[in-house]
Amino acid sequence: MQHVSLSSRTGFVGTRLAARPSTIRARAVGMPQVRAAASGYQWLKKEPIVILAGFLGWFAPSNIGVPALGGKSLFGLFSESIGQELSHFPVGPALTDNFWLYLVTWHVGLFLTLFLGQIGVRGRAQGYFD
Template sequence: MALAMKASLGSAQSVHQSCHRAGFLGSRAPLAVAVRASRIQNSRQMTVMAGQEYPSNWLNKDPLVLVLGFLGWTVPANIPVPAFGGSSLFGTFTQSIGENLARFPQGPPLQDKFWLLLVTYHVGLFTALLLGQIGVNGRKQGYW
């Protein structure tokens, strides 16, 4: 990876130097073109794992998916439900965190409701993030 980055930086520098020699001293456009070209080259790099080649950016992460996935799970988790005595999952979870922080040096016991709330909230959150990532990348790649 470091070798590929050095190679792409070297190509960007050589393009930049050739633009200086060509008389484009005041312009930043050739450098921007070189940087874009090196980013395209880096996005097409392959990683070899277990004898197979995979794109090095296989995750195709999108920060908007993280924000919308977090909101897409946390907002519905704030809706009061009768199962929590008219409170919400997120509200009960944060209340449980506060109760356990009041006894700080001592951690929550194994039978505390905190553990069930922790697992429930985070399983839902990571499911929303995973499905959001699948949906966005499926749309980008033309699956639906």
């Protein structure tokens, strides 16, 4: 490891600092040692399988009819509301329209599934769950 000497002076006290490349180390109870280089974190690397599995993992369940929605699926209601809004195209949906509820709910579920899938795949690759 190479040490670099830096000189830093203030108006009151002259000090010399030693700078060196460092690695962040964290240790939690029951967790393996984690090293994250300054270049970035390993869990930020995208995995193509996560995008496919996450999309299918949310798309399939959102197409199942549920009694709370009158036996219809969330994706079905979302698609139906898109069609209804496109029927009067120049005018956008009102703020009280159910389109916004379906839009937000479906996309939050999708992004949460993708997020948790990324954590699971990268965590398993790094040995967090061993």
